[in-house]
Amino acid sequence: MRAILAPLKVLAHTVPTSVGIAVVTFLLVQLAPGDAVDVFAGESGAATAETMAGLRRALGLDLPLLDRLLAHLSGLVRFDFGCSIRYNAPVASLVAERLPSTLALMGCALALALVVGILLGTLMACTAGSWLDRGLSAVILFFYSVPGFWIGLMSIVFFAVRLGVLPTGGMETIGGDFSGPGDALLDRLRHMVLPTVSMALFFIAIYARLMRSSTLQVLGLDHVRVAAAKGLPRWVVVRRHVLRNALLPVTTMAGVHIGAMLGGAIVIETVFSWPGLGRLAYEALMSRDFKILLAILFLSSILVMFTNALVDLLQLWLDPRIRRRR
Amino acid sequence: MTRAPLLLVDGLSVAFPTATPVRDVGFTVGEGETVALVGESGSGKSLVASSLLRLLPAGGRIVGGAVRFEGTDVTRSTEAELTHLRGRRIAMVFQEPATALDPVMTIGRQVAEVIEWHEGASRRAARARAIELLDLVRLPDPSRRVDSYPHELSGGQRQRVMIAMAIACRPKLVVADEPTTALDVTIQAQVLELLDRLRRELSMGVLLISHDLGVVGQWADRVVVLYAGRKLEELPAERLFDGARHPYTRGLLAASPRPSALGADGLLTEIPGQIDGADRLPGCPFSPRCALARPSCDDRMPDLVAVGPEHTVACPVAPRGGIADAVAVGR
Amino acid sequence: MTAPSPSAPAAVAETAARPSRPTMRALRALVGSRPAVAGLVVLGLVALVAILAPFVAPGDPLAMVARPFVRPGVSGAVPLGSDALGRDLFAGVVHGARASLVIGLAATVVGLLVGTLVGATAGYFGGRADLVLVRLIELFQTIPNFVLVVVMVAIVQPTIVTITLAIGIVSWPPVARLVRAEFRALGARDFVLAARAAGCGDLHMMLREILPNALPPVISTASVMVASAILMESALSFLGMGDPNLVSWGAMVGAGRDSLRSAWHVSAVPGLAIVVVVLALNFVGEGLEEAFDPRRTGERR
Numbered sequence: 001m002r003a004i005l006a007p008l009k010v011l012a013h014t015v016p017t018s019v020g021i022a023v024v025t026f027l028l029v030q031l032a033p034g035d036a037v038d039v040f041a042g043e044s045g046a047a048t049a050e051t052m053a054g055l056r057r058a059l060g061l062d063l064p065l066l067d068r069l070l071a072h073l074s075g076l077v078r079f080d081f082g083c084s085i086r087y088n089a090p091v092a093s094l095v096a097e098r099l100p101s102t103l104a105l106m107g108c109a110l111a112l113a114l115v116v117g118i119l120l121g122t123l124m125a126c127t128a129g130s131w132l133d134r135g136l137s138a139v140i141l142f143f144y145s146v147p148g149f150w151i152g153l154m155s156i157v158f159f160a161v162r163l164g165v166l167p168t169g170g171m172e173t174i175g176g177d178f179s180g181p182g183d184a185l186l187d188r189l190r191h192m193v194l195p196t197v198s199m200a201l202f203f204i205a206i207y208a209r210l211m212r213s214s215t216l217q218v219l220g221l222d223h224v225r226v227a228a229a230k231g232l233p234r235w236v237v238v239r240r241h242v243l244r245n246a247l248l249p250v251t252t253m254a255g256v257h258i259g260a261m262l263g264g265a266i267v268i269e270t271v272f273s274w275p276g277l278g279r280l281a282y283e284a285l286m287s288r289d290f291k292i293l294l295a296i297l298f299l300s301s302i303l304v305m306f307t308n309a310l311v312d313l314l315q316l317w318l319d320p321r322i323r324r325r326r
Numbered sequence: 327m328t329r330a331p332l333l334l335v336d337g338l339s340v341a342f343p344t345a346t347p348v349r350d351v352g353f354t355v356g357e358g359e360t361v362a363l364v365g366e367s368g369s370g371k372s373l374v375a376s377s378l379l380r381l382l383p384a385g386g387r388i389v390g391g392a393v394r395f396e397g398t399d400v401t402r403s404t405e406a407e408l409t410h411l412r413g414r415r416i417a418m419v420f421q422e423p424a425t426a427l428d429p430v431m432t433i434g435r436q437v438a439e440v441i442e443w444h445e446g447a448s449r450r451a452a453r454a455r456a457i458e459l460l461d462l463v464r465l466p467d468p469s470r471r472v473d474s475y476p477h478e479l480s481g482g483q484r485q486r487v488m489i490a491m492a493i494a495c496r497p498k499l500v501v502a503d504e505p506t507t508a509l510d511v512t513i514q515a516q517v518l519e520l521l522d523r524l525r526r527e528l529s530m531g532v533l534l535i536s537h538d539l540g541v542v543g544q545w546a547d548r549v550v551v552l553y554a555g556r557k558l559e560e561l562p563a564e565r566l567f568d569g570a571r572h573p574y575t576r577g578l579l580a581a582s583p584r585p586s587a588l589g590a591d592g593l594l595t596e597i598p599g600q601i602d603g604a605d606r607l608p609g610c611p612f613s614p615r616c617a618l619a620r621p622s623c624d625d626r627m628p629d630l631v632a633v634g635p636e637h638t639v640a641c642p643v644a645p646r647g648g649i650a651d652a653v654a655v656g657r
Numbered sequence: 658m659t660a661p662s663p664s665a666p667a668a669v670a671e672t673a674a675r676p677s678r679p680t681m682r683a684l685r686a687l688v689g690s691r692p693a694v695a696g697l698v699v700l701g702l703v704a705l706v707a708i709l710a711p712f713v714a715p716g717d718p719l720a721m722v723a724r725p726f727v728r729p730g731v732s733g734a735v736p737l738g739s740d741a742l743g744r745d746l747f748a749g750v751v752h753g754a755r756a757s758l759v760i761g762l763a764a765t766v767v768g769l770l771v772g773t774l775v776g777a778t779a780g781y782f783g784g785r786a787d788l789v790l791v792r793l794i795e796l797f798q799t800i801p802n803f804v805l806v807v808v809m810v811a812i813v814q815p816t817i818v819t820i821t822l823a824i825g826i827v828s829w830p831p832v833a834r835l836v837r838a839e840f841r842a843l844g845a846r847d848f849v850l851a852a853r854a855a856g857c858g859d860l861h862m863m864l865r866e867i868l869p870n871a872l873p874p875v876i877s878t879a880s881v882m883v884a885s886a887i888l889m890e891s892a893l894s895f896l897g898m899g900d901p902n903l904v905s906w907g908a909m910v911g912a913g914r915d916s917l918r919s920a921w922h923v924s925a926v927p928g929l930a931i932v933v934v935v936l937a938l939n940f941v942g943e944g945l946e947e948a949f950d951p952r953r954t955g956e957r958r
Contacts, residue, residue, distance in 0.1 A: 231413030263803025
């Protein structure tokens with residue numbers, strides 16, 4: 001029974017949050033200068049006040065705030081974000097088209113950050129106070145302090161321009177002549193290296209720091225001494241009895257990190273001309289296409305929300321004590 | 327005794343950067359024998375226990391003496407040798423069953439893990455052994471409980487699991503560090519009974535660490551009294567209540583007239599003063615609280631002197647028994 | 658247990674007395690931390706340069722003063738080189754420090770004020786107010802910070818004020834969480850209960866009794882907040898969403914993008930300035946964290 005109820009509770013928790021997100025995006029729409037009719041009037045060049053008022057009536061823009069809010073909500077539920085002026089296409093399809101490449105980039109960056117960060121953090125905790133720990137701490141604080149766009153640009157200068165070993169940007173070699181699907185994949189991977197690493201550095205720092213402090217905490221617990229008294233060598237103790245306990249607090253913030261990563265995607269994709277949501281956001285920014293921006297904001301918030309739900313479920317699995325409590 | 331004892335601790339000293347909380351402690355544990363280390367908080371008894379497995383808290387070091395177990399000096403063992411010693415030849419039962427088990431691993435895995443590691447048993451075989459062991463420590467319904475997590479068990483049940491873990495590889499010595507302090511009085515007796523039964527069945531030596539003289543008098547063969555990192559007295563347990571010589575041991579006993587009524591706590595408050603800082607004194611650490619202390623007590627630590635069969639006392643002013651020609655033993 | 662436990666007596670010694678000493682002790686610990694002191698020195702120098710910018714680098718930093726793409730260390734007139742339009746990179750870095758520091762500090766103040774207000778209200782009153790405010794905090798932690806900043810600034814037009822407010826608006830939730838937790842913990846302590854028994858009003862309780870004791874952990878996050886605000890501002894202006902009337906490090910890095918192949922120093926120099934300042938702030942933040950709570954070794958949320 002519990003096994004079913006707990007995930008349901010987690011899902012139920014997302015409802016008020018998504019309504020909140022929708023309301024925030026609605027408020028932002030209200031803040032935006034001019035509505036669709038102004039845009040139309042601007043594009044047609046000639047429109048009287050009367051025709052504009054008529055259009056507003058027809059589009060429901062003269063309705064009270066609450067009705068417009070409801071209309072906004074129902075649009076979001078259907079993933080209907082309206083039409084983009086610049087691309088002359090439905091915003092939803094523009095976003096859907098770009099989403100996979102952003103998810104691929106983020107997925108790789110997150111995986112890299114988790115693996116490296118957790119390894120480094122554990123290593124630092126196990127050697128706490130040593131020169132290795134101090135050296136790594138300094139490197140990680142550097143990663144924590146470097147703006148992603150700058151490290152991206154500098155890595156282009158070094159690896160793409162100076163050494164010429166990696167491409168400067170884009171997702172594939174344009175007009176590339178590949179002998180087989182393997183080559184095409186390799187080409188794609190080569191294009192992913194720099195953006196992935198540039199994006200991951202900050203999160204490597206975050207996870208290493210989180211992991212270091214939570215591992216230090218777990219290392220001081222009684223059951224770790226017991227495990228050592230059993231005769232398990234240190235690395236087995238760490239792997240079996242420390243890691244899983246230490247991972248719990250690290251996973252709790254994953255939602256916030258996904259959010260930060262989506263923000264980072266705007267900058268990184270711009271630097272590397274990566275054709276994803278972030279790049280789309282930048283292009284929308286340049287042409288002041290608010291509908292696209294709001295759709296991206298809404299979607300990325302929903303993504304964070306689902307990550308949070310996923311983390312809750314993951315913790316149910318990681319920690320038997322929560323299973324019991326719920 | 328002609329045969330070498332199972333465990334021989336000789337002149338053991340443990341130091342931290344700012345203190346030396348264990349100084350020159352020595353005792354033996356024979357096969358199938360229960361020896362109790364007695365003392366209040368800060369006496370160094372848990373540090374002595376940790377030293378046997380070289381599991382001192384961070385910053386702690388063995389700075390002197392030897393710990394001979396089955397003839398080899400543990401203080402000189404390499405880390406690799408220690409992993410074969412720990413859990414297999416010497417096992418430990420800790421005080422706090424609530425935190426001593428890994429909260430995110432089933433108890434069965436935690437017991438089986440020892441067997442897998444030391445005996446190379448397969449996962450399935452180890453699990454079967456774990457169920458047997460849980461049955462041996464009288465955990466109810468072991469074949470179902472094997473998949474429980476620690477938080478699903480009561481304190482007494484967790485301590486049974488701890489004991490199952492400790493005896494999994496049939497160790498020669500079990501070090502039980504306050505194994506019942508965190509438990510209810512009725513559960514205490516059950517757990518100690520269990521430990522004693524296993525000692526007999528597996529002919530293990532047991533080093534029982536406790537501050538509870540009632541427990542010690544009932545379950546131990548010999549008693550070693552520690553105070554502020556020094557050994558003050560050693561005597562057979564059956565003589566504890568009427569033959570103790572050292573003013574400190576007597577003070578402990580005097581706090582409660584009947585051994586069965588000795589509480590777990592509170593009995594030490596009857597002796598005025600406190601233990602803090604006593605480990606820095608050059609002489610007898612107990613002298614500031616001792617009613618019989620002379621000025622000479624503060625000059626140097628008195629030698630341990632034999633005053634009866636298996637009975638030594640480190641106190642020159644202790645009331646004399648019938649033995650006239652006391653012989654200095656050790657230092 | 659006989660193992661020495663150095664922290665135990667201190668924890669036990671806390672009585673009904675108001676704990677006021679920790680701040681002084683923390684400051685002394687901070688001064689004792691070498692990285693933190695180094696960070697403070699660097700920040701002091703940068704602040705000095707920012708204040709004295711008109712004297713350190715006189716004239717309009719956006720004016721053409723040299724040939725384009727002079728490399729650093731070649732010309733004494735433009736020690737850090739010049740960009741595509743022949744503007745002095747040194748002057749840009751000096752004047753850019755103003756925008757970064759002002760926006761970083763002001764946005765942090767906004768975040769601290771909002772966060773403290775929300776957190777204190779939620780933690781002090783509890784009940785329904787707490788429920789609603791916690792939901793609000795959760796909501797703002799769900800919406801990706803930087804994306805929200807970008808959208809807000811794009812909608813209301815980038816000026817130094819809107820950028821500051823936008824960054825401030827996204828940076829309050831962690832403060833609110835922290836303050837709420839402190840208020841909940843402190844609200845049950847003896848000295849607070851004593852004040853309540855003496856008939857002190859809610860406002861007095863919140864401002865005079867609890868807040869001063871809740872502040873240390875908040876202060877220790879402030880430095881890191883400034884760092885992340887500066888990073889956000891630089892990313893924003895890198896994307897061309899900065900205040901167009903200000904010299905900004907991020908915008909300078911962005912301007913150098915086009916000439917990355919031929920003159921990468923145009924992007925490298927202002928970027929280094931960002932790294933130095935943010936690194937210094939994080940060093941100070943780390944020192945503050947350890948000074949205020951020695952048990953927490955580098956955890957950051």
